[in-house]
Structure formats: structure tokens, C-alpha cells
Amino acid sequence: MCGVCTSALAQTVPAPTTPPDPPRFDAQAFPNFLGAKDLYDYEALPEYHEPDFVAAMVAKGELPPVKDRLPNEPLVFKTAAMPDGIGVYGDVMRHVVGARPEGWNFQAGQSQGWGGIDIGMFECLTRTGPLFQVRAEELEPLPNLAQSWEWSDDGLQLTMHLIEGAKWSDGAPFNADDVMFYWEDNILDPNLTPVTGTTQETFGAGTTLEKVDDNTVLWTFKTPFPKQVLYQMAYGDFCPGPAHLLKPEHPKYNPDNTYEDFKNAFPPEYMNYPVMGAWVPVEYRPDDIIVMRRNPYYWKVDEAGNQLPYFSEIHYKLSTWADRDVQAIAGTADISNLEQPENFVEVLKRAAEPDAPATVTFGARTIGYSLYPNLSANGWGQPDDRAQAVRELNRNIDFRKAISYGLNREAIGDSLVKGPFTAIYPGGLYAGTTYYDAASTVYYPYSAEGAKTLLEQAGLIDTDGNGFVNFPADAEGVGGQDVQITLLANTDFATDRSLADAVIAQMEQIGIKIIGRYMADNQLQAARNAGDFDWVINRNGSSLVSVVQNTAELAPTGPRVALQHRVGTDDELDLLPFEQELADVVDGFIATNDPIERIALMKTYQQLYTENLYAIGLTQYSGGHILNKRFSNVAAGLPIFLFNWDVDSIFRERMYVAADKQQDYELFPDTLPGAPGSDGPVGL
Numbered sequence: 001m002c003g004v005c006t007s008a009l010a011q012t013v014p015a016p017t018t019p020p021d022p023p024r025f026d027a028q029a030f031p032n033f034l035g036a037k038d039l040y041d042y043e044a045l046p047e048y049h050e051p052d053f054v055a056a057m058v059a060k061g062e063l064p065p066v067k068d069r070l071p072n073e074p075l076v077f078k079t080a081a082m083p084d085g086i087g088v089y090g091d092v093m094r095h096v097v098g099a100r101p102e103g104w105n106f107q108a109g110q111s112q113g114w115g116g117i118d119i120g121m122f123e124c125l126t127r128t129g130p131l132f133q134v135r136a137e138e139l140e141p142l143p144n145l146a147q148s149w150e151w152s153d154d155g156l157q158l159t160m161h162l163i164e165g166a167k168w169s170d171g172a173p174f175n176a177d178d179v180m181f182y183w184e185d186n187i188l189d190p191n192l193t194p195v196t197g198t199t200q201e202t203f204g205a206g207t208t209l210e211k212v213d214d215n216t217v218l219w220t221f222k223t224p225f226p227k228q229v230l231y232q233m234a235y236g237d238f239c240p241g242p243a244h245l246l247k248p249e250h251p252k253y254n255p256d257n258t259y260e261d262f263k264n265a266f267p268p269e270y271m272n273y274p275v276m277g278a279w280v281p282v283e284y285r286p287d288d289i290i291v292m293r294r295n296p297y298y299w300k301v302d303e304a305g306n307q308l309p310y311f312s313e314i315h316y317k318l319s320t321w322a323d324r325d326v327q328a329i330a331g332t333a334d335i336s337n338l339e340q341p342e343n344f345v346e347v348l349k350r351a352a353e354p355d356a357p358a359t360v361t362f363g364a365r366t367i368g369y370s371l372y373p374n375l376s377a378n379g380w381g382q383p384d385d386r387a388q389a390v391r392e393l394n395r396n397i398d399f400r401k402a403i404s405y406g407l408n409r410e411a412i413g414d415s416l417v418k419g420p421f422t423a424i425y426p427g428g429l430y431a432g433t434t435y436y437d438a439a440s441t442v443y444y445p446y447s448a449e450g451a452k453t454l455l456e457q458a459g460l461i462d463t464d465g466n467g468f469v470n471f472p473a474d475a476e477g478v479g480g481q482d483v484q485i486t487l488l489a490n491t492d493f494a495t496d497r498s499l500a501d502a503v504i505a506q507m508e509q510i511g512i513k514i515i516g517r518y519m520a521d522n523q524l525q526a527a528r529n530a531g532d533f534d535w536v537i538n539r540n541g542s543s544l545v546s547v548v549q550n551t552a553e554l555a556p557t558g559p560r561v562a563l564q565h566r567v568g569t570d571d572e573l574d575l576l577p578f579e580q581e582l583a584d585v586v587d588g589f590i591a592t593n594d595p596i597e598r599i600a601l602m603k604t605y606q607q608l609y610t611e612n613l614y615a616i617g618l619t620q621y622s623g624g625h626i627l628n629k630r631f632s633n634v635a636a637g638l639p640i641f642l643f644n645w646d647v648d649s650i651f652r653e654r655m656y657v658a659a660d661k662q663q664d665y666e667l668f669p670d671t672l673p674g675a676p677g678s679d680g681p682v683g684l
């Protein structure tokens with residue numbers, strides 16, 4: 001019997017191979033690399049300055065003098081590392097987003113609408129977005145709210161010094177209590193998860209944090225020198241919220257409140273929410289706009305002592321992600337990540353015209369999508385009989401291989417955009433990134449015949465002749481029924497929808513019936529995090545691009561870390577053997593600082609991932625960055641997504657518009673944020 005199937009198999013299933021080289025794409029730009037210490041430092045300067053209207057408010061006694069609003073040693077951006085040098089105040093940065101704000105409580109799980117709203121509001125212990133321009137030898141997270149740190153001799157403890165004397169945008173002191181509230185009452189509280197999915201394991205299993213004094217915290221780890229953890233202290237995993245506002249609403253301190261009450265205590269209508277970021281929300285009109293004004297207590301300056309940011313106002317128009325591209329290229333908005341290939345050709349045509357208001361630059365191919373099969377068989381998301389039977393299939397390697405063989409990735413890429421933009425993506429690390437190794441990448445090339453043979457091998461045959469395979473007659477609760485799989489996809493992006501459509505059509509060709517479950521981002525994230533899905537199409541996170549950012553997310557390294565596999569009803573992770581190996585490799589990577597060993601580990605990782613199809617890659621491409629031509633201080637080679645999104649990497653607080661190019665876009669000129677919870681900004 002077996003001899004027969006092997007030879008039949010050999011005839012119809014093509015041998016796995018390595019993926020073809022991605023097409024050449026000459027429009028990509030690269031950075032002028034510099035050292036991490038060249039970017040900024042912390043230092044007291046002899047004098048400080050602020051915009052004239054702020055100085056006028058100080059003169060009227062409405063605000064303390066700028067030097068008293070700044071920390072003892074502000075963060076100072078170095079002029080030599082600024083592409084255009086010291087800037088001038090004025091003008092506005094106009095963003096567009098496609099999502100909608102749920103509220104301001106990021107740390108308890110609310111989305112602010114993405115697109116950089118949260119990144120502009122919340123500052124984190126370290127910062128990694130701007131590392132795209134830092135030389136590989138010096139790659140280490142940049143300081144931010146944590147000004148410096150040192151390791152104990154045995155490497156088990158890390159002492160972090162927080163910036164001293166910094167204040168929230170309402171003037172309340174920022175200190176170790178904010179950090180500890182985030183740790184103890186968000187991260188360690190099992191009822192709450194930040195919107196970015198951070199858990200205790202994000203910082204290493206068994207890691208603890210204590211307050212030493214107002215400006216010092218102490219980390220204790222289970223393994224020596226887990227330097228990788230410094231990347232996790234950047235966006236979006238260690239960005240504390242304002243404890244002075246949050247604590248009184250938290251159920252532990254307020255017995256009248258439930259966790260839902262806490263999460264929803266600061267809805268989008270709540271204005272002047274205190275932040276450590278450069279801008280504060282002062283106006284919200286549903287489905288229209290969020291306006292933010294400068295944080296008068298922002299703790300960063302340039303070398304001339306000008307308090308940052310240079311823009312006193314930024315806008316977020318609440319529209320669609322596709323409209324973000326359209327408006328940015330038309331000049332009615334200022335910045336966009338051209339990440340939906342459906343828009344590439346139109347945008348590039350307009351950008352090529354001499355009077356185009358904006359430029360488009362491309363970086364490496366760091367935008368990619370995969371199909372994630374739910375790999376839990378022990379109850380995560382409470383599957384019914386059908387969903388449980390699909391989970392069992394998802395866990396069968398022949399089934400996953402059948403899906404991969406059944407996907408014509410070239411056609412998928414072409415369905416988004418024709419040309420050299422997209423590349424075949426088998427899954428795992430992206431081609432062209434630091435740890436990628438083509439020889440360790442296993443690719444199951446398109447073969448509908450091969451796919452069908454493997455489905456048969458997995459016990460799936462079209463027994464009723466309707467064109468779709470059926471579950472085996474003895475399958476529990478679903479015996480003989482058509483295999484029916486639901487596919488979760490995000491309707492906020494045209495690309496997610498196009499990819500889902502393509503997957504559904506291609507799966508039909510091999511006899512698998514897929515039902516699309518299309519929903520808006522906020523709902524999709526909730527369903528996904530609850531495990532309520534068979535398959536989900538997802539834009540991959542930064543771990544597959546940088547490896548060093550969000551490393552733990554590369555594998556199911558903890559109970560609630562992996563997108564496609566979290567603990568079941570028994571609180572256990574029922575990992576497949578290869579998943580356990582993947583997790584061990586990733587833990588090994590985190591535990592070592594030896595570059596050679598790390599390279600070897602990532603080769604093993606790539607092999608395990610792609611051979612076993614931990615997730616099934618669909619396509620990868622380079623995103624373009626659209627930016628209005630009037631802006632200064634933008635470093636070359638900005639990737640739209642590497643360690644983090646462009647809005648972190650670009651240093652918005654250091655960007656400016658030269659005086660002769662400034663536009664009159666301010667909606668609330670000469671005002672500052674009002675008191676937390678009060679309506680709108682305040683002026684003279």
C-alpha cells in the first residue's frame with residue numbers, strides 16, 4: 001500500500017525547493033549610516049526657547065517658564081545628525097488614518113486608530129524605530145524615558161535610570177510610579193493586555209520589576225544578560241500611561257469599577273488626555289478628525305535649546321487607508337505609507353510629474369502577508385465540532401503543505417500590482433533582511449495536482465462529487481460534511497481583502513471551501529486575540545523583518561505570545577513538536593549575544609518555519625513612503641516598517657518646515673492643551 005502511495009506521491013507532488021530571487025527593484029533607497037550616540041544625548045543647556053505664543057502665555061502667568069517645564073537634563077537632538085539642521089517653529093503635519101479611536105487607554109487594550117496617533121502620544125522606555133540608520137556594529141536600542149542603564153556583574157539584574165524631572169503634558173511629574181503602575185496593574189494583571197498584546201513573557205519568563213527610588217527601577221531576569229529585552233522596552237510594549245489619571249479608575253484601587261469601566265474610562269471624546277509624547281489630543285470629531293496640539297512639557301530640545309516639537313499641531317483625518325495615499329500624493333495630506341500595492345501605479349505616476357507636491361521613496365521589501373492557521377486543538381476560542389475538525393487539519397503537515405502547493409503566489413502578487421514590486425514569499429524571514437538565508441528556506445511551489453494528492457493523503461476526498469473535499473466519514477461531529485473553513489480578513493485595507501479573495505478562489509481550485517469573514521480592524525483584532533478563527537490573513541509583525549524587535553513573537557515562546565497558537569481552556573499550550581523546536585531556537589537566540597551563534601540559530605529557525613509551514617507566506621513587497629516636499633530633517637532610506645513604523649523612525653518631533661515653505665494649516669493657532677477632561681485647547 002505504502003509503496004503505491006509513495007510512488008503516486010512522487011509523480012504528482014513537486015519536490016520542495018528554495019524560493020526564486022526577488023525581482024530587482026532599483027527605486028529602493030538606503031540610509032547614510034551613523035552611530036547610535038550620534039543621534040541624541042541628555043544634557044542641561046544654558047538656555048531654552050519656545051514658540052512666541054507659548055512665551056506670551058508664560059509672561060501672563062498661565063504656564064511656568066520653559067526651563068521649569070523641562071527635565072533637569074532634557075533629551076538633546078544633535079545638530080550634526082539632523083539632515084537639515086536646527087529647525088523653526090510652525091506649520092502642521094497632516095495625517096490620514098483608516099481606523100477609528102476606541103479611546104485613549106492604550107495600556108488597557110484600546111486602539112487610538114493607529115497611523116502614528118498612539119506613537120505620537122505615548123513614549124516608551126527605549127526607542128528603536130530610528131535604528132534603521134544606525135550602523136550594524138552599534139545596534140542597540142536607543143534610550144528614551146530610560147536615560148541610561150547598567151547590568152549587574154552576573155547579568156541577572158538591570159538598573160534603569162529614568163529621565164529626572166520630566167512631566168506629563170498636564171504638568172504632573174513622570175516617575176517610577178508610572179512605570180510600576182504599568183507593570184503591576186496592566187502587564188501583571190491577567191485581566192488587561194495593552195493593544196499591542198504585551199504580556200509578562202514579552203520581557204522573559206519570570207522577569208520581575210521593582211521600584212528603587214523615584215527615578216530608578218530594577219529588572220531581575222532568570223537568564224544572564226538578556227540584552228534582547230531592551231528592544232521590548234520600546235514601542236509598543238513598554239510605554240506607560242499617566243498613572244495619576246489611570247490609577248483612580250483601576251478596579252484594584254476603585255472597587256466601584258469593573259475592568260471594562262477602567263478600559264473605557266477615557267473615550268475618544270475625553271480631551272486633553274495627558275501624554276509624554278509631543279502632541280496632546282484637543283479636538284475629536286467622529287469620522288472627521290483628531291487634532292493634537294503641542295505638549296508644553298515635552299522633554300526634548302534641539303542643541304540651541306528650542307523646546308520640541310517644531311510643529312505645534314498635527315492632524316489625523318479619520319478616513320480610509322487608501323485615502324491616506326490619495327490625499328498624500330495630491331498634497332491635501334502630508335504623509336502616507338504606500339503599503340497597498342493596488343495604489344502603487346497611480347501614486348508613482350503622479351509622483352513622477354515635476355509639479356508633484358510629494359515624493360515617494362522605497363525601502364527594502366518589509367511588508368508581507370501570511371495565512372495563519374489556528375494551531376490550537378485544546379479549546380482556545382471555544383471551537384465547535386466543525387472548527388475543532390479544522391484545527392486538527394491545521395495541525396496536519398500534509399494539509400498545510402497542500403495549502404502551500406495550492407497557492408499560486410506569483411498570481412497573488414500580480415493580482416495586487418504587476419511589475420517588480422511583489423515577490424514570492426514562502427513564509428518566515430523576509431528575503432533581503434539581515435538574518436535571511438535562501439538556502440535554509442523551503443518553498444513548496446505551486447502545483448494544484450500536488451495539493452490534491454496531499455489532501456488525499458490527509459484523508460480529504462470529495463465523496464459527494466460537489467467539487468469540495470469532505471471530512472472522513474468517521475470524523476467527530478462532522479463526518480462526511482464538506483470541509484468548510486472560515487477566513488478572517490481585515491476590511492480596513494484593500495490589500496487584505498484582495499489577498500483573501502485570491503486565497504478563496506485558489507483554494508476552490510483544489511477543492512477546499514473557504515468562507516470569508518471580513519470585518520473592520522478593531523473587531524478583527526478582538527476575534528483574533530480571542531482565538532475565534534480557523535485561518536486569518538495578517539500583515540506580519542516586525543519580528544520577521546528585524547528579528548531583534550519583538551523576537552519572542554517569532555515562535556510560541558509563551559502562553560499568549562503567538563498569533564496562531566495560544567493556551568487552551570486548560571491553560572496549556574499544545575505545541576506540535578516543530579513548534580516546540582521553534583520556541584527553543586528563539587529562546588536560544590534571546591539568550592545568546594554571540595553573533596555567529598545567532599546567525600546559525602536563525603538558519604535553523606527559517607528551515608523549521610518554512611519546512612513545517614508555521615504560517616503560510618503569501619507575498620512580500622517594498623512599501624513606499626509618501627511625504628510632502630515641504631518637510632526638512634528627514635533621513636535618507638527611511639523604511640516604512642523595520643524596527644517600527646515610519647512615524648517612530650522619522651523623528652516627527654525633529655522635523656520642520658522651512659519658513660518660506662510654511663502653510664497656514666493650523667486649526668487652533670496660539671493655543672495649548674487645556675486641563676485633562678476639559679473641552680478643547682486654551683489660548684491667551
Ligand code: GLA
Nearest residue numbers: 114115116321337339645647
Ligand atoms: C497602520 C498603518 C501603517 C502604520 C501603522 C502605525 O497599521 O497601516 O501604515 O501607519 O498603522 O501604527
